[in-house]
Amino acid sequence: MKxxxxxxxxxxxxxxxxxxxxxxxxxxDCKVGDWNAIGHKDGLLGEPPSYAxxxxxxxxxxxxxxxAASDSSARYLAGWAQGNWDAWHALGSIDxxxxxxxxxxxxxxxxxxxxxxxxxxxxxxxxxWAFGNSEYWKDIGNRDGIAGLPLTQKEASRGKAxxxxxxxxxxxxxxxWHAGNRTFWSDAGYTDARNGTPDSEFRxxxxxxxxxxxxxxxxxxxxxxxGEIVNYWRNLGTQDAVSGxxxxxxxxxxxxxxxxxxxxxxxxxxxxxxxxxWRQAGADDGFGKPFLLEDRIAxxxxxxxxxxxxxxxxxxxxxxEQNARYCVPENAFEMGRANSGIAVDVCRAxxxxxxxxxxxxxxxxxxxxxxYRQAVSDVNELFDRVRDGxxxxxxxxxxxxANLDAKDRAxxxxxxxxxxxxxxxxxxxxxxxxxxxxxxxxARRWADRHEQQMQRLRREIY
Numbered sequence: 001m002k003x004x005x006x007x008x009x010x011x012x013x014x015x016x017x018x019x020x021x022x023x024x025x026x027x028x029d030c031k032v033g034d035w036n037a038i039g040h041k042d043g044l045l046g047e048p049p050s051y052a053x054x055x056x057x058x059x060x061x062x063x064x065x066x067x068a069a070s071d072s073s074a075r076y077l078a079g080w081a082q083g084n085w086d087a088w089h090a091l092g093s094i095d096x097x098x099x100x101x102x103x104x105x106x107x108x109x110x111x112x113x114x115x116x117x118x119x120x121x122x123x124x125x126x127x128x129w130a131f132g133n134s135e136y137w138k139d140i141g142n143r144d145g146i147a148g149l150p151l152t153q154k155e156a157s158r159g160k161a162x163x164x165x166x167x168x169x170x171x172x173x174x175x176x177w178h179a180g181n182r183t184f185w186s187d188a189g190y191t192d193a194r195n196g197t198p199d200s201e202f203r204x205x206x207x208x209x210x211x212x213x214x215x216x217x218x219x220x221x222x223x224x225x226x227g228e229i230v231n232y233w234r235n236l237g238t239q240d241a242v243s244g245x246x247x248x249x250x251x252x253x254x255x256x257x258x259x260x261x262x263x264x265x266x267x268x269x270x271x272x273x274x275x276x277x278w279r280q281a282g283a284d285d286g287f288g289k290p291f292l293l294e295d296r297i298a299x300x301x302x303x304x305x306x307x308x309x310x311x312x313x314x315x316x317x318x319x320x321e322q323n324a325r326y327c328v329p330e331n332a333f334e335m336g337r338a339n340s341g342i343a344v345d346v347c348r349a350x351x352x353x354x355x356x357x358x359x360x361x362x363x364x365x366x367x368x369x370x371x372y373r374q375a376v377s378d379v380n381e382l383f384d385r386v387r388d389g390x391x392x393x394x395x396x397x398x399x400x401x402a403n404l405d406a407k408d409r410a411x412x413x414x415x416x417x418x419x420x421x422x423x424x425x426x427x428x429x430x431x432x433x434x435x436x437x438x439x440x441x442x443a444r445r446w447a448d449r450h451e452q453q454m455q456r457l458r459r460e461i462y
Contacts (some may be wrong), residue, residue: 026061030065034301035079036076038054038076039076039079043080043081043084046087047116048117049076049080051073091125091128092126092131093128093131094132103125104125107125108120133166135172137157137169141154141176142177144182145177145183147184151177151181154173173273185221186220188221189225190204193228194324195232196254199225199229199260206218224330230262235269237267238269241273241274242274244304246306249300281315283435286320287322295312327355332461333359336364337363338362339363344358362461365458379440386436399422403419
C-alpha cells in the first residue's frame with residue numbers, strides 16, 4: 001500500500017485503470033464522448049482535473065461524426081469529483097478492512113500523490129475507513145459466531161481494539177456474530193444429517209449451547225438438517241447397491257436410532273447405482289471378453305451387488321456396443337502392433353479371419369516400422385558423413401590450388417612428393433565419398449521400401 005495510484009487497479013480490478021491510460025484508450029474514450037466517464041477515470045487515477053487538456057486531445061482525435069456535448073465541462077468535473085472520491089474512499093476502505101488505524105496523512109504525503117499533484121480528500125478517506133473498519137469487525141464477529149462462541153466474546157475483541165488502539169464497532173461485530181451464529185447452527189444441522197444423526201440431537205446441542213451462553217437458533221438447525229437428510233439416504237442407497245446391503249437393513253437401523261426414513265429416495269439412488277453397475281459390467285466384458293451375464297448374475301451376491309429388472313437389457317446393450325468396437329480391423333491391427341493378443345473368439349464367426357489377418361498385419365507393421373526407423377537412421381548418418389567428406393575435399397582442393405598458385409613456392413623433390421601425396425589423398429577422398437553416396441542411395445531406397453510396405457500393411461487390413 002505504497003501509493004494511491006498503484007492501489008487503485010487492485011481495488012477496482014479494472015484493466016483500464018492499470019497505471020497511466022494509453023493513448024489508444026484515450027482516443028477510444030474521446031470517440032465514445034462520455035465526458036462523465038473520462039473525468040471519472042482521471043479522478044480515479046489520482047490526476048488533477050484537466051478538462052482543457054482532455055478537450056484539446058479529443059478535438060484532435062475524436063471521430064468528426066461524434067457530436068460534442070454542450071455540457072461536457074460540467075460532466076467531466078462531476079465525473080472527476082466522483083473518481084477522486086472513489087480513489088480516496090477505496091484507500092480508506094482497505095486500511096479499515098485490514099484492521100489498521102486511519103492513515104490519511106501517510107497516504108497524502110506519498111511521492112506518487114506529490115508527483116501527480118493528486119487533490120486531497122480527507123472526507124472520502126474517512127468515510128472509506130469507517131466502512132472498512134465496520135467490515136473488519138463484522139468479519140471478526142462472524143468468525144466468532146461460526147466458531148460457536150457466545151456474543152460476550154465481543155468484550156475480548158473490544159479490549160484488543162483498545163490496546164492497539166483501534167475503534168471498535170459494536171454494531172458491526174454484533175451483526176456479524178448473529179450471521180455467524182446462524183451459520184453455526186446450520187452447519188450443526190447439516191453435519192448431523194450427513195452423519196445420519198437424528199434431529200433429536202438438537203436438544204443436546206441446544207442445552208450445551210445455553211450452558212455456554214450461546215444463542216440457540218432451532219429454525220436454522222432444522223432447515224439444514226431437513227435439507228441434507230434426503231442426501232444421506234441417497235448416499236446410503238448408492239453405497240449399499242454395491243456393498244451387499246439393502247433397505248430392510250437400513251430401515252431397521254434408522255428406526256432403532258429414531259432417524260427419519262426416506263425410502264423412495266434411497267431406492268431411487270440404489271437402483272440408479274445398480275443400473276450404472278450393470279451397464280459398466282457389460283461394457284467391461286464387451287471389450288474382449290465373452291458374454292458373461294449369467295456368471296455375473298450367479299455371483300452377484302458374492303460380489304455384494306444386486307440384480308434389477310433391467311439387468312439383462314443394460315448389460316446386453318453395453319456388451320454389444322463394446323463388442324462392436326472391439327471386433328473391427330482397426331482395433332485388431334493396433335493390438336497386433338502392441339503385441340497384446342486378441343480374443344477373436346468373442347467376435348462373430350464371419351469376422352474372425354479378417355481380424356486375425358489385421359492382427360498379424362499389425363505385428364508385421366511394427367517389425368517393418370523398426371526396419372524403417374533403422375533405415376532412416378542410416379540415411380541420416382550417411383548423409384552427415386557425405387557432407388563431412390565433401391567439406392574435407394573442399395578444404396583439400398583449396399589447399400592444393402593455393403600451393404600451385406604460390407609464386408614463391410620452391411620446386412624440388414620434397415614439394416613434388418607433397419603434391420603427389422595431396423593428389424593421392426584427393427582421389428581417395430573422392431572414392432570414399434562416392435562409396436558413401438552409393439550407400440546413401442541404397443539406404444534411402446530401403447527406407448522408401450519399408451515405408452511403402454507399412455502403408456500397404458495398414459491399407460490391406462480390410
